[in-house]
Every structure is written in structure tokens, then in C-alpha cells.
Amino acid sequence: MTAALGLVDEEGLEALTMRRLGKELGWDPMVLYRHAENRAALLDGVAEVVLDQLVIPTSGRDWRAQLRDVAHDFRRLALAHPRAVPLLVSRPLATPLGLRPLGTLRPLEQLLRLLTAAGFDPVDALHVYRAYFGFLYGHVLNELQELLVDPEETDDLLRMGLHRLPAREFPLLRGLAGTLLAGYDGAAELDQGLDILLTGLHTHLDVPHRTRSTRPDVPQQDRHAPS
Numbered sequence: 001m002t003a004a005l006g007l008v009d010e011e012g013l014e015a016l017t018m019r020r021l022g023k024e025l026g027w028d029p030m031v032l033y034r035h036a037e038n039r040a041a042l043l044d045g046v047a048e049v050v051l052d053q054l055v056i057p058t059s060g061r062d063w064r065a066q067l068r069d070v071a072h073d074f075r076r077l078a079l080a081h082p083r084a085v086p087l088l089v090s091r092p093l094a095t096p097l098g099l100r101p102l103g104t105l106r107p108l109e110q111l112l113r114l115l116t117a118a119g120f121d122p123v124d125a126l127h128v129y130r131a132y133f134g135f136l137y138g139h140v141l142n143e144l145q146e147l148l149v150d151p152e153e154t155d156d157l158l159r160m161g162l163h164r165l166p167a168r169e170f171p172l173l174r175g176l177a178g179t180l181l182a183g184y185d186g187a188a189e190l191d192q193g194l195d196i197l198l199t200g201l202h203t204h205l206d207v208p209h210r211t212r213s214t215r216p217d218v219p220q221q222d223r224h225a226p227s
Contacts, residue, residue, distance in 0.1 A: 001045040005084065008046055012083045016042055047087040048103030050077055056110040063118035064198045068191070070111070071136055075190055078140040085144065089137045128201055135197055143186040 003024055008016055017039060022029035036042045055073050057066045078085050097105070108129060115125035 001042075001049045004042050005046045005049050005081065008084050009081055013043070013086065016046070018042070043087055043091065044101040044104070046084055047091065048101050050081055050084050050088060051104055051107055053077055054107055056107060056114065058110060058114055058117075063114060064202060066114055067111075067132060067198060068194050071132075071139075071190060071194055072187065074136055075140055075143070075186065078144065079186075082144050085140060089141065124204075128204075131201075132197065135193055139190055139193060143189070 004016055004021055007021060007024055018029045018032050018036075021042065022032055025032075032042075036045060054070070054077060056070050061069075078088075111129050111132075112122065112125050115128055116122055120128060
């Protein structure tokens with residue numbers, strides 16, 4: 001699976017086939033079926049290899065600091081393995097939760113433990129997890145899209161590829177070319193988003209349940225129902 005991840009890093013997900021991986025390892029491709037039943041299992045295995053590197057602290061610190069550390073570690077992994085990011089962000093959508101590889105579910109279990117230990121009830125912890133990783137997935141996808149089309153070009157519009165946009169339809173976006181280049185700092189953007197998210201979560205945790213369930217149109221038992 002480590003070799004499979006290396007192949008994805010070098011050439012992308014499309015390059016990962018049983019035949020190609022067998023060639024990389026110097027094996028008969030049929031031997032690979034002893035380790036993975038098909039290409040889908042290879043892709044799942046690559047996701048597990050990446051997520052196994054995600055460090056989720058479980059004790060000794062404030063939960064907000066822990067979530068901030070996890071976010072930066074996830075960003076580090078995404079930047080180290082950008083071509084594997086679709087396996088982490090979009091591929092799970094095609095598989096029911098209980099049928100996903102165990103290695104891809106361990107971060108969820110560990111974060112639920114972290115959040116319940118911080119004082120969230122299990123249902124709230126799940127909502128927090130969804131909001132947190134929804135933000136995190138969006139951030140890494142946005143940051144990866146900030147990669148320059150041509151880093152050797154000196155003109156900002158050309159470097160960003162924004163010259164391809166019709167000037168009359170996208171005047172504001174084209175006008176931001178210099179700002180996008182000079183002002184974008186992935187780590188700083190991540191911290192700014194985390195400041196907003198974690199402040200909101202902290203407020204949510206500290207507000208007594210009665211103030212979240214006394215609206216006359218929302219019965220207490222429906223407190224977690226989607227709006």
C-alpha cells in the first residue's frame with residue numbers, strides 16, 4: 001500500500017492499477033490479489049495509509065488546541081499527498097459508513113472520544129465532527145486550487161491563469177490576481193477559519209441546554225433535528 005501511495009503521488013489516481021503496481025513492485029499482478037481483491041481495495045488501502053499518519057491527541061490539552069493541531073496535521077498530509085486527497089474527501093461518499101475500511105473510521109472514533117471527553121454529548125460530538133471536517137475538507141481543496149498554473153511567469157494574471165477569464169464577466173476576480181498571490185497563506189487562512197469555528201463550538205458547549213431548547217417552536221426532544 002505504501003508503494004501504491006507512492007505511485008499515486010507521482011502519477012495520480014488513474015495510474016494506480018493492479019498491473020501497474022505489480023510492475024512497480026516487480027511482482028506478477030496476480031500476486032497482488034492476495035493482498036487486495038480489486039482496484040477499489042487498493043484505493044481504500046491508500047486512504048488508510050494516509051490517514052494512519054494523522055495524529056489525534058487524546059489527552060493532556062484543551063480540546064480546542066487539540067482540534068487545531070489535528071487540522072494542521074491534516075493540512076500537512078493533504079499538501080504532502082495532494083493527488084490522494086480525493087480519496088479522503090469525496091470517495092467515502094460512495095460507501096456506507098459501516099462498510100468503509102476501518103483505518104478510515106479510526107479518526108472519527110478518536111475525535112468522538114476527544115469531544116465527549118471535552119463535555120459534548122455523543123450526538124453533539126457527531127455534529128461537531130461533521131462541521132469540523134466539512135470546514136477542513138473545504139479548506140484543503142481551496143488551498144490546493146491555489147497552486148500556480150505557471151510559477152515562472154512574472155505577470156500575476158498569467159501566473160494564476162486568470163487571463164483566460166472574460167474580462168467583462170469576471171472583473172473583480174481578475175482584479176484580485178495580485179492579492180491572491182501576495183496575500184494567500186494556507187496555514188494562516190486555516191487558523192482564521194479555525195478561530196471562527198472553534199469559538200462557535202466553545203460557545204455551543206458552554207451554553208446550558210435549557211437555552212438551546214426553550215424556543216416554543218422547537219420541542220426539547222427535537223433539539224438535534226436538522227433545520
